[in-house]
Amino acid sequence: xxxxxxxxxxxxxxxxxxxxxxxxxxxxxxxxxxxxxxxxxxxxxxxxxxxxxxxxxxxxxxxxxxxxxxxxxxxxxxxxxxxxxxxxxxxxxxxxxxxxxxxxxxxxxxxxxxxxxxxxxxxxxxxxxxxxxxxxxxxxxxxxxxxxxxxxxxxxxxxxxxxxxxxxxxxxxxxxxxxxxxxxxxxxxxxxxxxxxxxxxxxxxxxxxxxxxxxxxxxxxxxxxxxxxxxxxxxxxxxxxxxxxxxxxxxxxxxxxxxxxxxxxxxxxxxxxxxxxxxxxxxxxxxxxxxxxxxxxxxxxxxxxxxxxxxxxxxxxxxxxxxxxxxxxxxx
Amino acid sequence: xxxxxxxxxxxxxxxxxxxxxxxxxxxxxxxxxxxxxxxxxxxxxxxxxxxxxxxxxxxxxxxxxxxxxxxxxxxxxxxxxxxxxxxxxxxxxxxxxxxxxxxxxxxxxxxxxxxxxxxxxxxxxxxxxxxxxxxxxxxxxxxxxxxxxxxxxxxxxxxxxxxxxxxxxxxxxxxxxxxxxxxxxxxxxxxxxxxxxxxxxxxxxxxxxxxxxxxxxxxxxxxxxxxxxxxxxxxxxxxxxxxxxxxxxxxxxxxxxxxxxxxxxxxxxxxxxxxxxxxxxxxxxxxxxxxxxxxxxxxxxxxxxxxxxxx
Numbered sequence: 001x002x003x004x005x006x007x008x009x010x011x012x013x014x015x016x017x018x019x020x021x022x023x024x025x026x027x028x029x030x031x032x033x034x035x036x037x038x039x040x041x042x043x044x045x046x047x048x049x050x051x052x053x054x055x056x057x058x059x060x061x062x063x064x065x066x067x068x069x070x071x072x073x074x075x076x077x078x079x080x081x082x083x084x085x086x087x088x089x090x091x092x093x094x095x096x097x098x099x100x101x102x103x104x105x106x107x108x109x110x111x112x113x114x115x116x117x118x119x120x121x122x123x124x125x126x127x128x129x130x131x132x133x134x135x136x137x138x139x140x141x142x143x144x145x146x147x148x149x150x151x152x153x154x155x156x157x158x159x160x161x162x163x164x165x166x167x168x169x170x171x172x173x174x175x176x177x178x179x180x181x182x183x184x185x186x187x188x189x190x191x192x193x194x195x196x197x198x199x200x201x202x203x204x205x206x207x208x209x210x211x212x213x214x215x216x217x218x219x220x221x222x223x224x225x226x227x228x229x230x231x232x233x234x235x236x237x238x239x240x241x242x243x244x245x246x247x248x249x250x251x252x253x254x255x256x257x258x259x260x261x262x263x264x265x266x267x268x269x270x271x272x273x274x275x276x277x278x279x280x281x282x283x284x285x286x287x288x289x290x291x292x293x294x295x296x297x298x299x300x301x302x303x304x305x306x307x308x309x310x311x312x313x314x315x316x317x318x319x320x321x322x323x324x325x326x327x328x329x330x331x332x
Numbered sequence: 333x334x335x336x337x338x339x340x341x342x343x344x345x346x347x348x349x350x351x352x353x354x355x356x357x358x359x360x361x362x363x364x365x366x367x368x369x370x371x372x373x374x375x376x377x378x379x380x381x382x383x384x385x386x387x388x389x390x391x392x393x394x395x396x397x398x399x400x401x402x403x404x405x406x407x408x409x410x411x412x413x414x415x416x417x418x419x420x421x422x423x424x425x426x427x428x429x430x431x432x433x434x435x436x437x438x439x440x441x442x443x444x445x446x447x448x449x450x451x452x453x454x455x456x457x458x459x460x461x462x463x464x465x466x467x468x469x470x471x472x473x474x475x476x477x478x479x480x481x482x483x484x485x486x487x488x489x490x491x492x493x494x495x496x497x498x499x500x501x502x503x504x505x506x507x508x509x510x511x512x513x514x515x516x517x518x519x520x521x522x523x524x525x526x527x528x529x530x531x532x533x534x535x536x537x538x539x540x541x542x543x544x545x546x547x548x549x550x551x552x553x554x555x556x557x558x559x560x561x562x563x564x565x566x567x568x569x570x571x572x573x574x575x576x577x578x579x580x581x582x583x584x585x586x587x588x589x590x591x592x593x594x595x596x597x598x599x600x601x602x603x604x605x606x607x608x609x610x611x612x613x614x615x616x617x618x619x620x621x622x623x624x625x626x627x628x629x630x631x632x633x634x635x636x637x638x639x640x641x642x643x
């Protein structure tokens with residue numbers, strides 16, 4: 001990515017503005033405990049942001065990640081007596097199976113991704129609730145906790161490291177691998193992707209399994225942090241994660257977006273929340289601020305879209321393609 | 333045969349009623365059936381608003397938040413005398429219409445993506461509500477009998493919320509089938525660009541659709557407030573998804589242009605009958621969630637593979 005293009009990224013400017021804001025006015029932003037908190041707070045959602053970026057570039061959508069988090073978290077805690085490694089593998093398999101089911105509905109039966117994953121969100125949540133009887137399960141193995149609470153390299157939280165790996169892999173996948181090209185092609189125009197020989201069903205399968213897998217990782221890490229398998233975690237997660245991805249330049253109609261952009265979106269939301277925390281602003285304001293950010297973003301995007309070229313910062317295939325206006329593509 | 337496919341939701345509903353009536357002697361009783369109707373009226377009114385927006389080709393994911401806002405404001409108006417009772421009905425209604433108009437203005441005028449806008453609106457409203465009540469429960473004691481009757485009253489043996497539900501449904505059905513509004517909304521949902529080219533004021537009618545859905549959600553909020561009167565400020569979470577489930581069961585097309593208010597009514601009733609049946613057999617609430625999700629997935633998968641419920 002060359003420098004000139006980087007400077008046209010609105011996410012980057014927002015990020016710089018936020019950094020200046022918290023540095024100048026936030027008491028104790030640049031302290032180790034606060035930075036550690038910040039890293040932990042966005043790492044767990046961050047892994048899912050990467051998975052969601054892949055799905056959304058491919059023109060999809062996944063509402064079920066919050067429920068998958070809870071599923072993986074509960075399974076890993078329940079299976080701990082079999083050994084940590086086995087428990088983690090079992091949880092990740094369960095998460096991937098949900099992704100496969102999503103892909104079968106969306107790619108195989110051609111159900112609208114929004115409704116398909118809404119259904120799996122409800123079904124998986126129901127399964128988890130029924131299985132645990134809506135009660136949290138305490139973890140039996142005290143060493144399990146370290147997965148969410150340990151630090152490496154003298155103070156860097158382990159969840160942060162997991163996130164860095166997820167980010168690096170996603171970036172590599174989207175920029176340098178064949179499957180990455182195919183995902184962009186699929187999201188850009190499914191029909192032409194198919195006619196140019198891309199196995200679209202297989203690519204969709206890949207996207208949704210990776211996304212669910214990432215939600216599985218997040219669920220395991222969060223359970224480790226809480227030292228509990230809670231059936232109610234992740235209720236608002238999907239919308240938060242999608243906000244970060246959209247903020248990072250992806251669009252609901254697919255074909256655009258990047259790991260780097262989504263990282264920017266994630267950091268913006270993380271910094272905004274952290275900054276408001278430092279000012280002792282009640283948590284409710286954070287929700288309002290996040291909502292306003294989303295509204296402002298979409299409004300600016302549309303105003304720029306309809307304004308003359310001088311004002312348009314980057315001609316993006318815009319957010320409106322899935323909405324009512326502008327000959328939207330047929331969603332089913 | 334065409335009629336059969338067009339009205340398949342009603343057949344599913346009838347099949348379920350027959351099944352439950354044979355399985356349980358407690359199901360097909362007047363009191364139980366009225367109970368089902370009363371229980372579905374809150375989510376039903378929301379769903380009827382959502383389907384209007386969906387026919388116009390847009391989503392409204394802010395209805396759960398609007399419902400919460402209306403319920404909380406209604407209780408906070410403390411309906412303990414006639415004037416305050418009037419206020420606790422009008423204020424939430426005005427707010428619901430206002431939020432709907434804001435949604436509609438942003439989406440209609442700027443042609444912004446409806447999912448993003450209404451999710452953003454949902455964040456803003458839930459945040460504002462929590463801030464307004466400082467995260468605490470709100471309650472009203474000694475509400476006027478009139479306010480109480482909005483949810484608990486009966487007229488000719490039928491609960492008042494059922495009348496309200498039927499009234500809103502009939503009104504929306506009339507709007508969608510017999511007026512210019514319905515024609516325009518369908519045209520916009522079918523192809524917004526084509527509608528604009530033939531002279532439909534797209535932005536204005538998208539705005540109207542959102543106003544209807546906002547008003548419907550706030551009516552539900554008022555009924556809920558009247559029933560509970562001791563409200564958790566997160567009470568409305570998830571209503572948008574329940575309503576959407578009913579709408580999809582009713583065969584509305586997600587890309588807009590097609591959908592039917594009466595089929596949505598059937599979808600709402602199916603969900604209500606399922607929930608009731610599971611309660612009659614003492615299945616836990618969590619299991620109900622599971623079954624509801626499976627039915628949603630099955631309905632859309634069936635609809636998508638066989639094109640059932642379209643046209």
